Amino acid sequence: MNTFKKEERLCSVRLIQSLFHSGSSFVVYPFRVVYRFEKRDVGAAQVLISVSKRRFKLAVTRNSIKRRLREAYRLEKGAKLLPFLDERKWYLAFAIQYIGKQEEAVLSTLREKMITVFKKLQHESDRMDQHLSD
């Protein structure tokens, strides 16, 4: 199901602080992703979508970009992100920051980029698995 409820969002202040304090990051233009994996009983993901006020001055443009990012995440996560997390019992907390331009925030390109982000995350989790098994 393509839902996006509150459990799938990162809301707790402490979790967000610890994520930004100890998480790793990479850039897939136009996104900057900060992430942290943990082993849990059930695979899950909590995401934080952020568009900085310094880049986009008006609240209206910030809102619209955030909504498109959320829509892209909602449409793509079911097929590309959750299956491998569930398979390997990973809990993933991550933040997506938008660092592109306003004109580039079109839904179709955002969806493509979101898929590459997920692939990169999967690659990272593979490396973590290898590290753990060693």
Next chain:
RNA sequence: AAGCAAACCGGUUCUAUCGCUGCUCUAUACGUAGAGGAGAGGAAAGUCCGGGCAACGUAGAGCGACACGCUUCCUAACGGGAAGGCGCAUUUUUCGGAAUGCGAUAGAAAGUGCCACAGAAAAUAUACCGCCUUUGCAAAAAGGUAAGGGUGAAAACGUGAGGUAAGAGCUCACGGCUUUGUGUAGUGAUAUGCAUCGCGGUAAACCUCGUGUGUUGAAAAACCAAAUAGGUUGCAGGCUUCGGAAAGGGCGGCUCGCUUUUUGUCUUCGGACACCUGCAAUGGGUAGGUUGAUACAGUCUGUGUGCGAAUGCAGGCGUAGAUAAAUGAUAGAGGUCUGAUCUCGGUUGGACACAGAACCCGGCUUACAAGGUUUGCUUCUUU
């Protein structure tokens, strides 16, 4: 009719699918599921004023700081609004005035300061030219003088007469602004008459006078409260037949042997206190949650009062409530404006602003596409 300016109105709709946040109903394994219905603005913005609300503070008075500053009224209140007074500017005029715009619009007659450049002089006056008197053959010197010259945004209130050596509000008449007193009109600002005092500007320079202000803001504040750690209280335990048993630690030659520990202090020998362990209760408090928090200084219609801002009465309406923060995405069909095209009402293209609630109200300020209404100005056409 067109253009420009100002003010006001206005702020694209519907359907389907997927999704988000509350609400109501039903079911429920209490996790949720299904159905229904709701879900950004005129400025939600800037956070500039005022108020509600909350916590803390609070004998009274003064000083200081800050804000405001013509009058009356409206309002819960305001630095907001309405009506009016006064001044200035523009336009118009039938020369009486009228319209529009602007004004921190109390005090410069309490005191201090400042007034670029130019100019003789920018404020207890001064003397460059000029005028007058005296001295001197003359050049010039001494003294008087603000009428005249030129400078400047502003030149010692303006005009005329008297007066004088020449002059000067020095005196007088008329006029301008102004202080104080007083008569009349007005609720009042103020207007106007009489008498009287005075005559550069600047108070968004200090200042004086009057009025007001306790501080902090919903991240206020109230309540519930997991796990873990620690606090407090209560209960239980800290062997024994005195030979040793059991458990833990150390060493060695490691199925064993040796060695050591099993709380301390006080004691009237009953215990008391401290310490350690376990169990139970409990106060504070963190994560988290609930309230605050969405029904009202509400809004619409009618009607009464008032010049008006407003307000009385009656009736209708219920209209977001998130909290790392919902109100979205996609597709299709319209709507308004506009361009192209031709078979003249079809086809096709483009545009649709400013901008996103965060405790709630009243204002102010700023932003705003197309379109519409009203007013003013300009141009053109017709009668």
